[in-house]
Every structure is written in structure tokens, then in C-alpha cells.
Amino acid sequence: MKGFRFELLTQDSGSQARRGRMTTRRGVVETPVFMPVGTQGTVKAILPEDLKAEGAQIILANTYHLFLRPGHERIQRLGGLHSFMHWTGPILTDSGGFQVFSLGKLCKISEDGVRFQSHLDGSRQVLTPEVSIAVQEALGADIIMVFDECIPYPSSREYVADSTALSQRWALRSKNARSRRDGAALFGIVQGGMYPDLRRQSAEALVEIGFDGYALGGLSVGEEAERMYEMMDIALPLLPQQCPRYVMGVGTPENLIEGIARGVDMFDCVMPTRNARNGTLFTSFGKISIKQARYADDNGPVDPACGCYVCRNYSRAYLRHLYQSNEILASMLNTRHNLHYYLDLMRQARLAIEQGRFGAFRADFHRRRHDDGSQD
Amino acid sequence: MKGFRFELLTQDSGSQARRGRMTTRRGVVETPVFMPVGTQGTVKAILPEDLKAEGAQIILANTYHLFLRPGHERIQRLGGLHSFMHWTGPILTDSGGFQVFSLGKLCKISEDGVRFQSHLDGSRQVLTPEVSIAVQEALGADIIMVFDECIPYPSSREYVADSTALSQRWALRSKNARSRRDGAALFGIVQGGMYPDLRRQSAEALVEIGFDGYALGGLSVGEEAERMYEMMDIALPLLPQQCPRYVMGVGTPENLIEGIARGVDMFDCVMPTRNARNGTLFTSFGKISIKQARYADDNGPVDPACGCYVCRNYSRAYLRHLYQSNEILASMLNTRHNLHYYLDLMRQARLAIEQGRFGAFRADFHRRRHDDGSQD
Ligand SMILES: [Zn+2]
Ligand SMILES: [Zn+2]
Numbered sequence: 001m002k003g004f005r006f007e008l009l010t011q012d013s014g015s016q017a018r019r020g021r022m023t024t025r026r027g028v029v030e031t032p033v034f035m036p037v038g039t040q041g042t043v044k045a046i047l048p049e050d051l052k053a054e055g056a057q058i059i060l061a062n063t064y065h066l067f068l069r070p071g072h073e074r075i076q077r078l079g080g081l082h083s084f085m086h087w088t089g090p091i092l093t094d095s096g097g098f099q100v101f102s103l104g105k106l107c108k109i110s111e112d113g114v115r116f117q118s119h120l121d122g123s124r125q126v127l128t129p130e131v132s133i134a135v136q137e138a139l140g141a142d143i144i145m146v147f148d149e150c151i152p153y154p155s156s157r158e159y160v161a162d163s164t165a166l167s168q169r170w171a172l173r174s175k176n177a178r179s180r181r182d183g184a185a186l187f188g189i190v191q192g193g194m195y196p197d198l199r200r201q202s203a204e205a206l207v208e209i210g211f212d213g214y215a216l217g218g219l220s221v222g223e224e225a226e227r228m229y230e231m232m233d234i235a236l237p238l239l240p241q242q243c244p245r246y247v248m249g250v251g252t253p254e255n256l257i258e259g260i261a262r263g264v265d266m267f268d269c270v271m272p273t274r275n276a277r278n279g280t281l282f283t284s285f286g287k288i289s290i291k292q293a294r295y296a297d298d299n300g301p302v303d304p305a306c307g308c309y310v311c312r313n314y315s316r317a318y319l320r321h322l323y324q325s326n327e328i329l330a331s332m333l334n335t336r337h338n339l340h341y342y343l344d345l346m347r348q349a350r351l352a353i354e355q356g357r358f359g360a361f362r363a364d365f366h367r368r369r370h371d372d373g374s375q376d
Numbered sequence: 377m378k379g380f381r382f383e384l385l386t387q388d389s390g391s392q393a394r395r396g397r398m399t400t401r402r403g404v405v406e407t408p409v410f411m412p413v414g415t416q417g418t419v420k421a422i423l424p425e426d427l428k429a430e431g432a433q434i435i436l437a438n439t440y441h442l443f444l445r446p447g448h449e450r451i452q453r454l455g456g457l458h459s460f461m462h463w464t465g466p467i468l469t470d471s472g473g474f475q476v477f478s479l480g481k482l483c484k485i486s487e488d489g490v491r492f493q494s495h496l497d498g499s500r501q502v503l504t505p506e507v508s509i510a511v512q513e514a515l516g517a518d519i520i521m522v523f524d525e526c527i528p529y530p531s532s533r534e535y536v537a538d539s540t541a542l543s544q545r546w547a548l549r550s551k552n553a554r555s556r557r558d559g560a561a562l563f564g565i566v567q568g569g570m571y572p573d574l575r576r577q578s579a580e581a582l583v584e585i586g587f588d589g590y591a592l593g594g595l596s597v598g599e600e601a602e603r604m605y606e607m608m609d610i611a612l613p614l615l616p617q618q619c620p621r622y623v624m625g626v627g628t629p630e631n632l633i634e635g636i637a638r639g640v641d642m643f644d645c646v647m648p649t650r651n652a653r654n655g656t657l658f659t660s661f662g663k664i665s666i667k668q669a670r671y672a673d674d675n676g677p678v679d680p681a682c683g684c685y686v687c688r689n690y691s692r693a694y695l696r697h698l699y700q701s702n703e704i705l706a707s708m709l710n711t712r713h714n715l716h717y718y719l720d721l722m723r724q725a726r727l728a729i730e731q732g733r734f735g736a737f738r739a740d741f742h743r744r745r746h747d748d749g750s751q752d
Pocket of ligand 2: 678
């Protein structure tokens with residue numbers, strides 16, 4: 001598709017890790033990449049300029065939320081989501097499916113799509129593959145996701161098989177619903193729950209339809225990490241090498257490194273931003289909870305190994321004070337550090353792959369977290 | 377006092393407005409000046425760098441809050457308030473008196489000081505002039521305020537007379553309690569309620585004691601603006617020309633311009649920051665409430681006359697969306713615009729005095745607010 005392409009730059013020799021470059025109509029994205037989540041038209045508690053300064057290349061926006069408020073047609077009238085939220089880089093929108101099932105009320109699924117009630121005002125709404133694509137196009141997304149059903153976990157094999165088949169039909173309808181040749185990419189989503197054969201079948205069916213990129217959906221829904229990695233190991237080799245692979249809603253720093261080792265190019269997760277607002281900070285030696293009394297007199301930075309704006313200028317004692325005092329600045333500073341951590345981890349991973357030392361990088365990453373007394 | 381001085385640069389010919397320069401041990405402050413309020417060791421919802429970029433020269437910190445949490449001794453151990461909160465410019469601390477009376481529970485006033493219960497945990501606390509000064513010194517304030525009683529409004533003449541006399545004795549004790557010759561300034565506070573003769577008497581008594589600067593306390597407590605201006609007109613001429621004059625807790629943009637016209641050099645108020653978090657934005661044509669539905673499709677900036685970061689990059693429609701969605705970015709952007717408005721208004725006033733056109737500036741300021749359809 002014009003305006004979107006993906007190049008594989010380096011393939012790690014000791015794992016499936018790959019260093020790539022995605023060119024979107026709004027700029028280049030070096031992969032593997034982590035995409036901060038901007039649910040309601042803002043990555044919470046950080047200015048777009050600071051987000052960019054911390055290394056964000058592309059962000060995710062939620063179709064469900066923007067569809068309900070302020071409305072995709074309004075955003076389109078106002079000049080599109082990029083202009084609305086003052087973010088000039090690429091934006092990937094999800095299809096709305098995940099939130100319909102997790103936030104919407106009284107969902108009713110049919111062949112056509114999903115009827116649900118808004119979690120904001122109870123209004124009756126409908127999302128279908130065609131509506132989802134129209135909304136994402138109206139928002140001006142650079143990467144659009146097919147509409148799919150989010151499968152609860154655990155689910156019976158029969159339920160997963162039926163749902164995965166439905167999502168495949170919706171994926172085709174999503175592709176056919178694309179009304180523009182505007183350079184935006186369309187990604188398919190592999191489902192199949194935790195059933196290896198259904199994952200395989202879903203991956204093959206999507207490749208048969210043909211998309212610009214492929215995502216794995218329905219992971220990080222409560223299963224063991226090993227199960228998640230197993231599903232990656234099954235599905236990823238079936239996807240075209242020359243297309244980007246995206247694991248949706250994943251995950252912890254460990255999940256990211258292990259996902260990269262299995263050939264994943266793209267990740268998104270609310271974890272760094274949501275945890276920040278709850279006072280949980282990521283460090284090179286694991287997570288810490290800044291609200292703990294042990295930090296009240298701690299004049300050191302969150303992470304001595306971190307060179308971010310927060311670690312250069314503020315102490316753990318101050319961050320604890322802000323958190324205890326319910327200050328907005330607590331969320332602002334914690335968010336900035338956590339996003340720096342995630343984005344810098346990906347930068348380091350890219351460099352390690354480029355330099356042919358990803359295996360050592362991966363081993364070192366895990367070792368630090370065991371050596372240095374993480375609280376987890 | 378070594379390390380603190382005030383120079384009068386220009387005196388307006390048509391009013392009492394003055395252009396001055398205050399030199400503190402942490403840098404120069406051009407007056408008239410507005411001091412953003414950083415209650416709990418942060419000016420809410422803005423980074424120190426951005427605060428400085430918007431033109432803040434000096435900030436106010438609240439002794440009462442920091443005394444209770446995280447504690448002035450802890451802040452001192454951690455290197456002082458400036459280092460703690462990453463603000464390198466001057467800091468003025470209030471004495472704690474105002475918050476004791478407005479937030480503390482079961483206040484008991486005696487000649488010695490005030491016994492009260494913390495609004496945080498109900499713990500029993502005591503503030504006296506000596507304690508207040510010790511706390512302010514421990515925080516590392518560059519301008520320290522005497523400890524005074526905050527007089528309720530309205531109050532009987534007898535109550536005000538007694539309270540004002542007590543505050544005068546406390547002012548002397550505050551001065552005597554200063555333990556260091558460290559270059560921090562000490563300001564007296566004129567009380568006297570809304571009684572002209574008591575205001576006069578208080579001003580004269582304080583000048584007799586002798587301070588580096590003088591504040592008017594007990595204003596903007598519910599009285600009519602005209603009454604506030606009357607009290608300024610009475611007290612300010614009694615204060616030494618060569619000392620800075622500060623009206624505490626004031627006020628609206630109109631109050632600032634009218635205060636400047638009466639010879640005030642310094643102001644502080646939570647209004648720009650608190651209103652920002654409530655969705656009320658200051659503009660050259662008056663206040664607007666960004667939550668209103670009329671802004672839902674308004675692609676224009678908050679104030680076409682404003683050149684701030686927010687007005688350059690975001691629409692009213694976006695700010696309304698953020699506010700409706702309870703996004704932290706709403707508070708961040710609204711705070712930035714409102715502080716820019718206040719700080720830029722003071723910058724313009726300084727320039728107008730320098731250029732001998734303050735009268736025209738003042739008239740123009742009032743005219744715009746009547747012409748352009750403010751919602752107030
Ligand atoms: Zn950091
Ligand atoms: Zn502005």
C-alpha cells in the first residue's frame with residue numbers, strides 16, 4: 001500500500017528478534033517499538049512534546065472512547081485526531097472491540113456486529129466492522145485495526161472456535177470496508193484463544209486475506225506468561241516475514257523483551273502510564289512502590305541507572321511526598337519516568353539487535369532484576 | 377539586610393503605581409510581581425521549568441502544609457525546599473497563620489500562639505511566632521512572613537482591635553525569633569480588618585518595629601472590592617516608599633491592576649491555578665468556563681490575544697473534551713494558560729509603568745472586559 005512499508009534491517013542470529021523500520025504516512029517508526037496509550041485523545045498526564053522527547057515514535061488511540069466522546073465526526077470536523085490532540089507523529093487506532101466487551105454494558109453479538117450501551121451515558125450504540133473502519137478513518141489513524149471479538153479467558157474450545165471464525169469474517173469485511181486509498185495501513189488480528197490449532201488456523205486465514213501487518217489479540221488476559229509466549233511461538237512463524245507483527249495490550253518489561261526474542265515488532269500497554277498514577281515505578285532492578293514509608297527520607301533518584309528528567313531532578317522522597325499529597329505532579333513525574341523506562345528499554349533492545357548482542361542484552365536484563373532486590 | 381534589597385525604578389505620574397526591582401539571595405524579582413502558589417511543595421499541575429518559562433520569578437509556599445507534611449525538618453535534612461521541589465528561584469513562605477484558621481480544627485488562640493489539630497490526621501500541633509519562623513528558616517525561604525492571626529470577616533471592632541494588637545506583639549516576637557543573618561528577608565503584616573483607624577495604627581506600629589517589606593493581610597476575605605481598595609488607600613501611604621508592599625491572597629486580574637495603581641508591588645493568589653482545575657480560564661475579555669457545550673465544536677484558541685503554549689497548539693474544543701473526560705492534561709493545560717495570563721498581565725503592567733503609559737493601560741484593560749462579552 002502506498003504510504004506504508006516495512007523493512008527488515010537486521011535479524012538476530014540467536015533468536016527471532018528483528019530490527020525493522022516501518023514507514024507510515026506520518027513518519028518513520030524504528031522497531032521493535034512500544035506505543036504509549038492515549039485512550040481519550042491524550043496520553044494521560046504528559047504533554048505531546050515531552051512524550052516525543054522521551055522517545056515515543058507512535059501512539060495508540062482508542063476508537064471506542066473517541067467514538068463515544070467527543071465523537072469521531074466531531075474530531076473529523078475539527079481537523080482530525082492529530083491536530084485535535086497536537087500529536088504530529090503516527091497514530092494507531094484499535095478497533096473498539098476490546099473496550100466494547102470490557103466497558104460497554106449489555107453487549108449483544110450478532111453476525112452483523114455488536115450492540116452495546118455506552119459506559120458514559122447508557123446510550124445504545126452499534127459497532128460493526130464497517131462502522132469501526134469508518135470511525136478509524138474519520139479519526140485519521142495511520143494504522144487501522146480490523147474489528148474483532150475479544151474472547152474472554154478462559155473460554156471453551158467451542159466458544160473460541162466460533163468467535164475466531166466470526167472475527168475472521170469481520171476481518172474480511174473490515175478490509176472491504178476501507179473506503180480510501182489514503183496511505184493508512186490495515187492490520188489483521190490473530191485470535192484463537194489459548195488453543196494452538198485455532199491460533200494456527202486464525203493466522204493462516206488472515207494471511208490468506210492479506211493485510212499490511214498482523215497483530216496477536218486476546219493475549220495478556222490473565223493467562224500465565226509461559227502460555228502467552230507459547231501462543232507467540234505458534235502464531236508468529238506463520239506470519240509473513242516482511243510484515244510488522246504487533247502483540248496487543250502487552251505488557252510488562254519482561255513480556256516485551258521475551259516478545260522481541262520471539263519476533264514481535266510492536267507493543268502497546270497502559271501499564272507504564274496507569275502504574276505511574278498508582279505510584280508504581282519501573283526500574284532496571286524491578287518495580288518499586290513510591291508510596292512506601294521507606295522512601296520518605298530517601299534523597300536518591302528513582303533509579304540510579306536512569307537518566308530521565310525525573311531521575312535527574314527529583315528524589316524518591318519528593319515523589320513519595322507528591323503521591324501522599326495527591327498532587328497532580330505525582331502523576332506527571334511518575335508517568336514521565338515510566339514512559340522513559342519503557343521507551344528507553346526498547347531503544348536499548350533495538351541497539352542490541354543492530355549490534356548482534358541481543359542474547360547478552362536479554363540475559364543481562366533478566367539478571368539485573370534478580371540481583372538487585374526488586375519488590376516483586 | 378544583606379542579601380535583600382529593593383529599588384524603586386519608576387513611579388507612575390498618574391497613580392501610585394511603581395516599577396521596582398527586588399534583589400533576593402536567589403535572584404532578582406521585577407515588580408509589580410504575581411507569585412504563583414505552591415501549597416504542598418509544587419505549583420499544582422505544572423513543571424518548574426514550564427512555570428519559569430511562563431514568566432514566574434518567585435513562588436509562594438505554605439508553611440502550614442509543609443510543617444504538617446512532609447515536615448520542615450525532613451525538608452531541611454533533604455537539602456531545603458528549593459532542592460526538594462526543584463525550583464531554583466526565590467521562594468516566599470507564608471507564616472502558616474491563615475491555614476491554621478481556615479483548615480485546622482479546634483483552634484485555640486492564646487498570647488503564646490495557636491493550638492490546633494492537623495486537618496490531615498487530627499494530631500495536636502502548636503504554632504507560635506517562634507515556631508513559624510523556625511519552620512520558615514528550615515524550609516530555606518528567601519522571604520519570611522511574620523506570624524499573625526487571620527481575622528474573620530466580618531468581625532466586631534473590639535475583636536479586630538484585640539487581634540491586631542496581638543498580631544503586632546507576634547510581629548515583634550517574629551522579628552526577635554530570627555536566628556540567622558542569612559540574607560532572607562522578613563516582612564511584617566498589616567492587619568486591622570476593615571476599620572480604617574485600626575489599619576492605620578497597625579501600619580504605623582509595624583513600621584516602628586521595622587521590616588524588610590510590608591504586607592496587607594486580611595483582605596479578599598469576602599468584602600466588596602471597593603472596601604479592599606479603601607484599605608489599600610489607607611495603609612499603603614503609611615509604609616516606607618523604599619520597601620516592597622505585598623497584598624496577600626489577592627486576587628482577580630482587576631484586583632491586581634487596581635492594586636498596582638495603588639502602589640502594591642507583590643501579589644499571590646490560588647485563583648489562576650485553582651480556577652484552571654475547575655475549568656475556568658482567564659482571557660483578555662474576561663473569564664470563560666471551558667466546560668460549556670458552546671465550546672464543543674470551537675476550533676479557536678482559548679484567547680486569540682494570548683500567545684501561550686496552550687493557545688498556540690490547542691483548541692477550545694479539545695480543552696473542553698479533556699475537561700469533560702476528567703483528563704489530567706486538562707488541569708495541566710488550563711493551569712499553564714491561566715498562569716501565563718496572570719504573569720503576562722504583570723509583565724505588561726511593568727512595561728506600561730516603565731513607558732509612562734500605565735493610565736492608558738489600566739483604562740484599556742477595563743474597557744476590553746466590558747466590550748468583548750465576558751461571561752461574568
Ligand atoms: Zn527516571
Ligand atoms: Zn493562552
